Amino acid sequence: MEFTHASSEQHYAGLVRAGEDALVCLDFDGVLAPIVEDPAAAHVHPDAAEVLLALAEEVRAVAVVTGRPARQALALGGLEELGAAMEARGRTLHLRGQYGNEQWSSDTGRVVSPRPPAGLTAFSAELPDVLAAADAREAFVEDKGLAVGVHTRRLPDPAGALEALREPVAALAARHDLVVEPGRHVLEVRAHGADKGAAVRELVAMTGASAVLFAGDDLGDLAAFEEVARLRSGGAEGLLVASVSDAADAVTALTDRADVVVDGPAGVLALLRELTRDTAGARL
Missing domain, CATH: 3.30.70 (Alpha-Beta Plaits)
Structure with missing residues (x-):
């Protein structure tokens, strides 16, 4: 793993030390699923379920935070099946759709959604x-x-x-x-008022996590990056991960801030495998 800033390795080490107090938040498109021309064809990486299931046993919670409608992400990501597997191991998978406007968790299995904005x-x-x-x-x-x-x-x-x-x-x-x-x-x-930063803030408060990893790939993830930076300034541990599938499409507002820059969904999963191994090792 290559770190981008002098402090990035320390942030990763802090996340590993936090272990079961850590929250891992992941965007869907460009992070778990490749960017494709047809949004309805963006299925998650075939290794995602295995990697996230192993990770869930080492951290407090795993969440998908996406601009997609929650039901669409559930279907394309196979998240209901993954959530059921996590529940069988005493863990819960969280999903925040439409920038946090929609909420789903594997322990309830229900999508909670507000009314569409009036305009x-x-x-x-x-x-x-x-x-x-x-x-x-x-x-x-x-x-x-x-x-x-x-x-x-x-x-x-x-x-x-x-x-x-x-x-x-x-x-x-x-x-x-x-x-x-x-x-x-x-x-x-x-509508006004919903963004991924607010979604991360709500998930931290709900889970009681003391450390957060957020992985994103586009401008819509910038608010989540800023929220993790705010949490770090308050003493929490945090790691910022930028996923880049195509260098020509890289979002510098994210890559400049990121502690780690990885190569698309495969790179994200490789990082999460390493985090799983390191966190498990730190408990021994």
Whole structure:
């Protein structure tokens, strides 16, 4: 494992020492599953279940924190089956979907979700005109129930289309009291008040963890990175992991802050295997 900052190895050692008091939070896309053109085809890495099940026995809790709808992540990730296997070993798997707006845990098996934001229907109705004006009619619009994602990955010039849409989509969202979360070739429009930092904060409070690892790959994970940094400034242990599948798509706002930069989902799982071994060894 290569550390990026002078203090990063110390942060990793602190996480290992915390052991059963540690919380491991993982994004879904780009961290557990590869980035693909069709979001409905993003299945988790085939080794993920085995690695997470072993990890769960060494830490306080494992959580998936994603912008995806919770039910979609459950289905694509096989998380219900993984959660059942964790429950059989006295552990619980947590899922926070749509940036924490939706909650699921393997001990209850129920998705708890709020009502969609009031302005989302009107936003969706007006969005086609905005896409047409920006010459981006073929952008893929993903209805997430509590949010709308505007994806430009399938367009001839994804980066150019995203830049052309950034201001008009933000203006339309603001008119309907919504916010825009930019990501890799996507603009996600949702209600105020939910982000991955708040989700991490809630999970820490719920589990009583004294150490946190967060692994992410995109701008939507920046709030979680900032929350872990805040926890560290208060005396908690924390490790920040950036997953990069394509150097051309690397999000420098994450990689510059990360303690460890890994090569996509396979790299994330390799790191978690090492963490499992080191944590188990520290208890002996």
